Amino acid sequence: MDGDLMPLGLTFWSNNGALALWHDLSNLTDGNIFGVVRGSRELEIACCKIYQEPRSDGGEGDISQKDPGHDTGFFYMKNLADSTLRTWTNGVFFFGAAEPIPIQAPSAEYNGQWKRLEPYFEVGDLVPAITPSGANAWKPQGPIYKTGFLQDYDAAEPAFQSGSFNIMLSINTDASIPGDWRLWHYSPLAWSGTPPEVIASAAMQAGFGAEFIDQDAFDNAHDAYDLSTGDSPWSDLDDKWTLHARRTVGNKVMDFIIKCAEHGRDLLFFDEEGKLSISSWTRPNTATGFTAEGDQILDVLSHANTMKYLFNIVRASWGSAVSQSWGVAGATSGGPLYNEITAEVEPNLENRDRLKWIHFASDTGSALRFGPYELKGTRGITAYQGQPKFTSLVHFPFLLSPFVNRATLYKWSASTDGGGMLHVTHWLDSDSQTRSEIEIRQGPMGFDTGIGDLIEDLAITGDGRTIAEARIIERTYNFDTLTMDSTIMEIPPNT
Amino acid sequence: MATTGRLTAAQRTAIQAGNAVRQEWSLFKPDNPSHSSYTEEVIDSGIFPNPDDRLQRVIRAGQRRHVVWNPSPQVSVKPVAIRYVFVCDNSDGRLYENTVGGFFFPLIAHEPQECYIRHRVSVAIYSSSGTTWSEIEHMTFFGSIISLRHEDTGNSKKQIVPATTTITCEQRGGGAAFRRVWTEDDGIDVAMTNGVTADYEWTVT
Numbered sequence: 001m002d003g004d005l006m007p008l009g010l011t012f013w014s015n016n017g018a019l020a021l022w023h024d025l026s027n028l029t030d031g032n033i034f035g036v037v038r039g040s041r042e043l044e045i046a047c048c049k050i051y052q053e054p055r056s057d058g059g060e061g062d063i064s065q066k067d068p069g070h071d072t073g074f075f076y077m078k079n080l081a082d083s084t085l086r087t088w089t090n091g092v093f094f095f096g097a098a099e100p101i102p103i104q105a106p107s108a109e110y111n112g113q114w115k116r117l118e119p120y121f122e123v124g125d126l127v128p129a130i131t132p133s134g135a136n137a138w139k140p141q142g143p144i145y146k147t148g149f150l151q152d153y154d155a156a157e158p159a160f161q162s163g164s165f166n167i168m169l170s171i172n173t174d175a176s177i178p179g180d181w182r183l184w185h186y187s188p189l190a191w192s193g194t195p196p197e198v199i200a201s202a203a204m205q206a207g208f209g210a211e212f213i214d215q216d217a218f219d220n221a222h223d224a225y226d227l228s229t230g231d232s233p234w235s236d237l238d239d240k241w242t243l244h245a246r247r248t249v250g251n252k253v254m255d256f257i258i259k260c261a262e263h264g265r266d267l268l269f270f271d272e273e274g275k276l277s278i279s280s281w282t283r284p285n286t287a288t289g290f291t292a293e294g295d296q297i298l299d300v301l302s303h304a305n306t307m308k309y310l311f312n313i314v315r316a317s318w319g320s321a322v323s324q325s326w327g328v329a330g331a332t333s334g335g336p337l338y339n340e341i342t343a344e345v346e347p348n349l350e351n352r353d354r355l356k357w358i359h360f361a362s363d364t365g366s367a368l369r370f371g372p373y374e375l376k377g378t379r380g381i382t383a384y385q386g387q388p389k390f391t392s393l394v395h396f397p398f399l400l401s402p403f404v405n406r407a408t409l410y411k412w413s414a415s416t417d418g419g420g421m422l423h424v425t426h427w428l429d430s431d432s433q434t435r436s437e438i439e440i441r442q443g444p445m446g447f448d449t450g451i452g453d454l455i456e457d458l459a460i461t462g463d464g465r466t467i468a469e470a471r472i473i474e475r476t477y478n479f480d481t482l483t484m485d486s487t488i489m490e491i492p493p494n495t
Numbered sequence: 496m497a498t499t500g501r502l503t504a505a506q507r508t509a510i511q512a513g514n515a516v517r518q519e520w521s522l523f524k525p526d527n528p529s530h531s532s533y534t535e536e537v538i539d540s541g542i543f544p545n546p547d548d549r550l551q552r553v554i555r556a557g558q559r560r561h562v563v564w565n566p567s568p569q570v571s572v573k574p575v576a577i578r579y580v581f582v583c584d585n586s587d588g589r590l591y592e593n594t595v596g597g598f599f600f601p602l603i604a605h606e607p608q609e610c611y612i613r614h615r616v617s618v619a620i621y622s623s624s625g626t627t628w629s630e631i632e633h634m635t636f637f638g639s640i641i642s643l644r645h646e647d648t649g650n651s652k653k654q655i656v657p658a659t660t661t662i663t664c665e666q667r668g669g670g671a672a673f674r675r676v677w678t679e680d681d682g683i684d685v686a687m688t689n690g691v692t693a694d695y696e697w698t699v700t
Contacts, residue, residue, distance in 0.1 A: 021683070023683050025685055070679035070682065183686070184684065184685065184686045185684075185685060186682055186683070186684045187682055187683045187684075188679075188681065188682045189677075189681045189682055189683070203672065203673075205681065206672045206673075206675060206677075206681070207671070207672040207675065208668060208672040208673070209668040211668065212666070212667055212668030247677040247681050248677060249676075249677055249678060249679055249681075250676060250677065251676065251677055252673075252674065252675070252676055252677075253672060253673050253674070253675055253676070253677060254573065254574045254673040254674065255573075256677070257574060257673070258564050258565065258571055258572075258573065258574055261564055261565040261571070262565055262568060262571055265568075267563045267564075267565060267566065268563065268564045268565055268574075269561055269562060269563045269564055270561060270574070270576065270577045270666055271561065271633070272559075272561060272633055272634050272636065273633065273634075273635055273636055273637065274577050274636050274637055274638060274666030274667060275666070279563075285500075285501060286499055286500075287499055287500040287501075288499045289499075294511070296510075308567075308569070308570060309566070309567040309569050309570060310569070311568070311569050375568055375569060376568075376569055431567065431568065431569070443510075444510045444516050444618070445507075445510050445511065447501065447502060447506075447510070447616070447631050447634060448500035448501055448502045448507060448510075449500055449501060450501055450561075450633055451561040451562075451563060452563055453500075453501075471563070471566070472563075473562070473563040473566040474560070474561070474562050474563065475560070475561045476558055476559070476560040476561075477558055477559050477560075477561075477634075478558045479518060479556035479557055479558060479559075479581075479614075479616075480555060480556045480557070480558075482516055489566055489567075
């Protein structure tokens, strides 16, 4: 699958977007499960892809009262004798040749070696990878950042390698109830894919019929991320340029969708047919040569030069790391400390504020002209030890992939390896300038364009300007008068 | 005039020339409880100049509003389902739910809310062989009926006003799914298998 992005295709649509779900236990067969690895309480499994939030045992007795397990993913055992649930796993590890690395404190054995990762992983938060070197090179990426998106990253995937990069469970079986048990896993719906892919899949999983989605538009927007054939500046590499997101019990589906939409530049809306639709940022429906007379402009209701869309500073904070050599007692000395990670792998993470890594990017030219305008942030409410905890997050509305090349390059790259920072640089092209916003009223020629469309060479205002590119961001059809009002947003030229 | 766009060249030329634009409204009611098929009832066959033998029932055609939810990383709006409200003349009573011979009759074990509306827009293409109607396909809207509001015949400012029915509909398939809240059922619960048929079993000793 390395290389180009897979198209969504018929299978995607006929299976309600299941291909985008972050869930794969297909390799968990007898031969790939190593039972009783350590004592009688641990189980090593291979080649799977699960959602399991760090430090969340899930299920009964989870310490977080707000989060009773259904947002976390959890393994559990069913007793075959009475089919009741008897116990829960209380630890999930990556297992390595030397030592397991806990991503949650599984038992007293690891207490003091692990600290909670803050803030909670929110929709689309970033999940950079790490590449320890030397003696620790076997250690897989992930634990240092808070993510529930776990995957067995065996370089030889899907071949199973005993004692390699497998996922290991610590299963707190009750020795007082011996017998035969059956292993289950519950995963909240979680997705990985391009923004169009995740949005479409989530909508269908929520009950939005595939026939009410503009499949052609989503296929088109998704394909634009393809490295070879796509024209998106955020093209896919290695099929892993992805948005990661999971649903949260109690949140509205629409809020989830809009949050996902904020992680791409494709425009999302319900179209004129009443379908869920998307307008690719780079491959939109386009109207060229738009003129006042030819396109029946009855009135330019207003036109303004606005700073509404301007931002010239992005701060992103996510994840955090333990403040000591992490891993279990006795781990190889010289393990992956902060300094190594910062210097070798993540040059774009400028600094660390307490337990958060900060990425900062700005267009200083724009900031000098207009003053500093930060990208809006979001405020997350999480739970910690049963108490609400407010965490301020700057939403980072682009894609980053922790999985540049699972065979060789476990890193988060700013260069051609993955283009992670391309996402950051690209917004500077169009978002650190003021832009025109025009409201117009048209006659029936307005049917020639629609919501989300790109209009090129727009020359309809009295000031004689020709706007090279603009998008229709609002459209009201009046069927009594056969007129339509549009709000058109300029896309400033790159400077 | 834009040289590219959503209309066909013929439609663009026709609208530029001021040709008639026609709107049609149809009601689709289910034939059975499973909604496996629907029967079309034409509410209005077209508002356009020079009417011939059309049905004409819609007296206020209403409007629809579409909004991009994420025009910029700096600005986003909450998605709202597309609602469409239009008003029909109901002088003959056929839009009452229980009128024998009406649009909604018979609806065995059905409610009007199980029906949907199709609203189409077409433009006249004139040629030597006559007039054809070219549908502007991207404007064809399908909406599930949310409510019917009847205003019966009465007096207003000493004028006799006809009975009217206001039909409110919402885009099909979308509104409910988007308003719903994620629950714990929105998950995947699987037993690990042994690769053949049985679940993976583990013996605790």
